[in-house]
Amino acid sequence: MKQSVLALTLLAFTLVATPFAAEGVKVEKQEWSFQGLRGSYDKDQLLRGYTVFTNVCMACHSAKYVSHRDMMRAGFTEAEVQALAKNLNMNIDQKLLTAQDNQTAVETFGKIPPDLSLMTKARAGLADYTYALLTGYSEDPELIAHTFPKGLPAGAHYNKYFPGHAIAMPNPLTGPDMVTYHDQTPASVEQMAKDVTLFMQWAAEPERIERQHMGLYVILYLVIFTLLAYLTKRVIWKDVKGH
Amino acid sequence: MAHTPGSKQVENDIRNTYQWLEDRLPILSFINNSVGSNFMAPRNLNYMWNFGSLAGIALVLQILTGIFLAMHYKPDVAMAFDSIQHIMRDVNWGWLIRNMHMVGASFFFIVVYIHMARGLYYGSYKSPREVLWGIGVIIFLLMMATGFLGYVLPWGQMSYWGATVITNLLSVIPFIGQDIVVWLWGGYSVGDPTLNRFFVLHFVLPFVIVGIVILHIWALHEHGSNNPKGVDLKTKGDYIPFHPYYTIKDVFGLGVYLIPFTFMVFYAPEYLGHTDNNIPADPLVTPAHIVPEWYFLPFYAILRAIPIKELGVLAMFGAIAILLVLPWLDKHPVRSARFRPLYRPLYVLFLMNFVLLGWCGMMPPEGIYVLIAQAATAFYFGFFALLPILSKFEKAKPVPTSI
Amino acid sequence: MSQKPESHDVNDEVALGDVDAERRALLVNATAAFGIAGAACVALPFVSSMNPSRSVKAMATIDVNLTEIPEGEAKTFLWQGKPVFVWHRNAAQIEEARKGDATATLDPAKDADRVQKAEWLVVMGVCTHLGCVPMRGGEFGGWRCPCHGSQFDDSGRVRQGPAGTNLEIPPYRFLDDNTIRVG
Numbered sequence: 147m148k149q150s151v152l153a154l155t156l157l158a159f160t161l162v163a164t165p166f167a168a169e170g171v172k173v174e175k176q177e178w179s180f181q182g183l184r185g186s187y188d189k190d191q192l193l194r195g196y197t198v199f200t201n202v203c204m205a206c207h208s209a210k211y212v213s214h215r216d217m218m219r220a221g222f223t224e225a226e227v228q229a230l231a232k233n234l235n236m237n238i239d240q241k242l243l244t245a246q247d248n249q250t251a252v253e254t255f256g257k258i259p260p261d262l263s264l265m266t267k268a269r270a271g272l273a274d275y276t277y278a279l280l281t282g283y284s285e286d287p288e289l290i291a292h293t294f295p296k297g298l299p300a301g302a303h304y305n306k307y308f309p310g311h312a313i314a315m316p317n318p319l320t321g322p323d324m325v326t327y328h329d330q331t332p333a334s335v336e337q338m339a340k341d342v343t344l345f346m347q348w349a350a351e352p353e354r355i356e357r358q359h360m361g362l363y364v365i366l367y368l369v370i371f372t373l374l375a376y377l378t379k380r381v382i383w384k385d386v387k388g389h
Numbered sequence: 390m391a392h393t394p395g396s397k398q399v400e401n402d403i404r405n406t407y408q409w410l411e412d413r414l415p416i417l418s419f420i421n422n423s424v425g426s427n428f429m430a431p432r433n434l435n436y437m438w439n440f441g442s443l444a445g446i447a448l449v450l451q452i453l454t455g456i457f458l459a460m461h462y463k464p465d466v467a468m469a470f471d472s473i474q475h476i477m478r479d480v481n482w483g484w485l486i487r488n489m490h491m492v493g494a495s496f497f498f499i500v501v502y503i504h505m506a507r508g509l510y511y512g513s514y515k516s517p518r519e520v521l522w523g524i525g526v527i528i529f530l531l532m533m534a535t536g537f538l539g540y541v542l543p544w545g546q547m548s549y550w551g552a553t554v555i556t557n558l559l560s561v562i563p564f565i566g567q568d569i570v571v572w573l574w575g576g577y578s579v580g581d582p583t584l585n586r587f588f589v590l591h592f593v594l595p596f597v598i599v600g601i602v603i604l605h606i607w608a609l610h611e612h613g614s615n616n617p618k619g620v621d622l623k624t625k626g627d628y629i630p631f632h633p634y635y636t637i638k639d640v641f642g643l644g645v646y647l648i649p650f651t652f653m654v655f656y657a658p659e660y661l662g663h664t665d666n667n668i669p670a671d672p673l674v675t676p677a678h679i680v681p682e683w684y685f686l687p688f689y690a691i692l693r694a695i696p697i698k699e700l701g702v703l704a705m706f707g708a709i710a711i712l713l714v715l716p717w718l719d720k721h722p723v724r725s726a727r728f729r730p731l732y733r734p735l736y737v738l739f740l741m742n743f744v745l746l747g748w749c750g751m752m753p754p755e756g757i758y759v760l761i762a763q764a765a766t767a768f769y770f771g772f773f774a775l776l777p778i779l780s781k782f783e784k785a786k787p788v789p790t791s792i
Numbered sequence: 793m794s795q796k797p798e799s800h801d802v803n804d805e806v807a808l809g810d811v812d813a814e815r816r817a818l819l820v821n822a823t824a825a826f827g828i829a830g831a832a833c834v835a836l837p838f839v840s841s842m843n844p845s846r847s848v849k850a851m852a853t854i855d856v857n858l859t860e861i862p863e864g865e866a867k868t869f870l871w872q873g874k875p876v877f878v879w880h881r882n883a884a885q886i887e888e889a890r891k892g893d894a895t896a897t898l899d900p901a902k903d904a905d906r907v908q909k910a911e912w913l914v915v916m917g918v919c920t921h922l923g924c925v926p927m928r929g930g931e932f933g934g935w936r937c938p939c940h941g942s943q944f945d946d947s948g949r950v951r952q953g954p955a956g957t958n959l960e961i962p963p964y965r966f967l968d969d970n971t972i973r974v975g
Contacts, residue, residue: 183656211474215850239850260668263474267659268667309677350667353477353484361655368651371826372644378819379637384812386432386629457841479845482837633820640827 171307173271173278176340180347183362186355187220187348194327195345198338200234201325202318203262204244206251211263212349214238219352255314256301266347273347275307280339282307283317421632423606429628430635431616433792437511438614438635439642440504445602446643447497452595454490458483462542464588466581469544470669488658494536495661496650498684501529505712510736512724513615519716521608524601526712531598533709536682538591544584545666546676552579552587554679558692561699578672616792619724623791678753686750687743691769693754694762704766711773719776723785731783739772853975855967858912866928868917871974875917875925876962877935878972881946886910888933889946896949899958903947906961914964914972915948921955935959 179188196217199209214231215238218224224238231238244259251258266273282305284290290304291297293311298304302312319335327333348354411418421427424442461480463472476483505525508514514522541552556573560566575582613622622628629635653660661683665676681689688705695701711718719732726733742765749762854871856878861867866879881889889903907913917925919937930936932945932952942955949958964974 211471211478213850215846216478264667268664270664272664357484357488357655357658361651364651364655365648367830368644368648371823371830372641372648374819374823374826375637375641375644378816378823379641381812381816381819382633382637386634453838457838460842461845475845475847479847481840481843481845483841483845485837486841637823640823 173274173307176274176277178273178344178347180344180351180354180358183358185358187344189221190329190331191341191344192217192220192348193222194329194331194337195341195343195348196230197325197327198319198342199262199345200242202338203342204242206244206246206255206259207262208244209242209263209346209349210261212242212352213240214242216349216352220348220355257314259315262346262349264350266343267350273343276346277339277343278307279305279313280319280343281336423610424631424636426630426632428610428631430614430631431622431627431792432629432634433616433618433627434614434635435617436638436642437503437507437617439639440500440507442635442639443642443646444497444500444504447493447500448595448598448602451490451493451497452599454486454493455592455595457486458490459592462588464542464585466544466584466670469542469584473543484658485654488654491662492650492653492658494539495682495684496646496653497532498536500646501532502684505529506740508615509715509739510726511615511617512619512719512721512726514716515719515724516716517612518608518615521605521612522716523713524605524608526709528598528601528605529712530709531594531601533685535591535594535598536684538587538594540682541579541584541587542591543666544670546668546670546674547663547666547679549579549670549672550675550679551681552583555681556583558702558705561702615724617725618727618789618792620788620790620792627792680751683747683751686748687746688750690746690748690750690762691766694749694759694766704770708769711770715773715776718773719780721776721780721783721785723788725788728786728788729779729783730786731779735772735775735779738768742768742772853973856972856974858970858972863911866913868925869974871962876974877913877915877917877948877959879913879915881911881913885933885946889913892932892945892947892949892951896945896947896951896958898950898953898956901947901949901958906947906949906958908964908966912972913946913948914961914974915959916962918960919955920950920957920959921953926959 179186179191214227214236217227217230222230227238231240246259248258266276269275271278284304284306286304293304299312302314303316304311305313319338322332322334322338324338325333331337407417410416418427458476461472461476461483463469473487476487478484480486508522508525537551537555541548556570556579559573560570562569571577573583574580575586616622663680668676680686688708691708692701692705695704721729721732723729726736746762746765746769749758749765752758754762852872854869854876856869856876858878858880861878861880863880864882864885866877868875868877870876879885886903893900893902904910906915917935919926919939919942921937921940921942924937924939926935926937926942926944928935930943930952932943934944934946934948936943937955940954941952942950943952944955944959945951947958948961950956962974964972966972
């Protein structure tokens with residue numbers, strides 16, 4: 147029984163580790179502040195991401211599950227959040243909805259831009275994919291001609307990481323300094339992509355930091371409990387023959 | 390413990406109260422006889438025997454978390470997806486309860502698969518425990534139904550398309566198949582009526598499972614637990630009381646179980662899920678890869694391995710149904726695989742083949758994967774076909790007369 | 793060790809030493825206590841999940857435009873799922889309410905303590921008996937509860953039972969002369 151359990155576990159892991167064959171271009175892994183047991187959302191970066199999101203993305207996209215009040219979970223004070231909301235003429239309980247109506251969106255892009263509240267959790271590759279997509283646009287005519295010998299489909303844009311490479315969304319981060327950051331960080335395209343991805347990751351999982359910090363204590367408790375249970379089991383079983 | 394007159398008094402009071410209740414409703418002695426110190430169990434059970442009670446605990450955890458989720462969930466196509474986000478973002482500790490429920494479902498299946506594999510290895514399904522085994526298979530079927538219904542409720546893309554694909558399986562039933570599917574949907578596609586009834590069934594079925602689990606335990610008590618040597622117990626010394634020996638062993642096992650469970654709940658709650666289910670259901674767009682929950686994958690692979698729709702569905706349900714007749718396929722007098730030199734390697738291959746099937750279920754249904762899935766499907770059924778032959782010809786190693 | 797069942801006879805085979813018995817009792821108790829404490833901690837999030845959620849708390853304030861309410865009349869607003877009466881009292885009604893300072897004996901309170909500005913009475917429209925919504929009317933100028941007949945005066949004070957306390961005053965403040973924020 148023991149050998150078979152071992153063999154099975156090994157087999158299962160080998161198979162699960164086999165990458166999917168048809169998943170498109172491999173997405174590069176990035177370093178994120180929210181990863182790991184003690185991860186957190188960097189407040190400055192989150193605010194930079196918020197700046198990009200509200201100035202660029204929100205022209206067309208909404209985050210319908212997210213309000214300014216939610217940012218208090220990430221360490222912002224009520225006064226800070228009130229000030230941010232006031233800049234957008236919103237109250238802090240209003241959701242981050244785009245001003246663009248669906249009709250215009252369909253006429254311009256051919257479809258309604260998806261809600262971004264859950265975007266980093268809704269695509270294979272997660273946050274890494276969102277970052278890759280935002281930095282994956284190219285205008286290189288040779289590259290486009292190579293991928294699309296008959297030319298790009300009407301209204302589509304070339305993106306290295308989008309499945310099929312023809313994406314309806316035009317490049318949202320066309321050049322540096324589209325926004326001015328509160329902390330004077332130079333707003334390069336990569337920086338903006340990275341920051342807004344972090345903001346979207348926070349929007350998708352505002353509870354993430356609470357759960358990551360808490361999990362450690364729960365597991366610690368369980369390890370002690372299991373150890374105690376094991377010792378108790380041993381002492382209770384002492385009088386059974388063959389043990 | 391110091392025995393002062395006061396503590397004697399308290400002890401007497403407890404005993405009298407116990408006796409008073411016992412005279413009116415002997416529920417405490419019933420519990421003691423079922424899972425307490427009056428239930429005698431073989432003294433040589435190994436850790437593989439932990440998974441039965443662990444499955445029971447997993448079931449209770451699912452019901453508990455499920456009840457609290459149901460207080461916030463809305464079974465309406467316009468509101469279901471939003472209500473899940475409400476649970477994850479607004480409800481106090483909603484994320485914790487939902488993560489426990491999601492991860493709990495997967496862990497419940499892990500535990501039950503191990504529990505079944507243990508029964509298969511030690512011949513726990515053989516006479517006189519055929520009914521015990523059969524009830525177990527029925528519990529497994531109900532679990533699969535409940536798991537499937539539950540996966541529909543978040544109303545994401547995988548929910549919607551999973552529901553569409555699986556319900557369409559029933560269309561292969563001759564003559565009335567299409568009518569049954571429409572009846573099940575309450576419409577001409579998976580929609581609002583479907584979601585509402587799936588929610589009701591997902592809520593009710595676990596309680597049905599609890600009822601059948603009670604039958605499972607009842608059947609277990611008729612002949613007691615099987616044991617690693619698979620021989621019948623002869624003397625009183627072969628037994629120890631379930632409590633405290635196996636209760637403490639189960640508590641220890643529970644602790645070991647909860648550590649990876651907790652890790653998943655806090656650090657990788659959606660690892661076993663699918664990203665597409667974070668996209669709201671869209672009847673106009675099917676995701677590129679439709680993949681069921683991992684615990685269905687082996688059976689899903691069998692379904693896809695056979696190119697004829699009707700046969701595929703039949704094979705998939707047959708793969709589970711065949712477990713019901715297992716006690717009559719394998720009539721070898723020796724229970725435990727330890728003493729069966731042919732059955733034992735065959736069993737290991739069977740399990741590896743089962744994992745391979747699961748892997749096939751995950752892969753796109755094209756090229757080499759189809760061939761592998763077909764070979765694995767053939768072996769799955771071949772295993773069961775070999776059992777009656779083994780029963781006749783396999784020479785067992787010497788079996789000890791007692792444990 | 794008294795809680796250990798005596799029915800089994802395994803102990804006969806190997807006699808446990810006193811040290812072992814003590815160690816055993818200690819471990820059993822420690823594991824049980826630790827486990828029960830853990831289970832209790834797990835129960836907390838479940839209980840807490842039934843308390844008002846973040847979204848309910850976010851709806852916890854309303855702004856009332858006072859210009860909508862003509863002098864002498866009261867309007868009802870929904871705050872936290874419950875009605876709030878905002879009464880624009882005229883001079884006669886204020887006079888009545890002040891007279892009541894002496895005669896409201898069931899739950900004595902000064903009208904001046906129950907309002908921030910004399911012409912605006914803001915009270916919860918929830919009868920302090922069993923939670924019905926009182927209606928304008930009754931013998932005391934204020935409200936009368938349709939469920940069990942409690943009566944309230946021009947200051948929302950209870951004047952006739954079965955209710956025993958005055959209509960509650962919700963937390964509110966004047967944002968400007970024409971707006972109040974309740975909550």
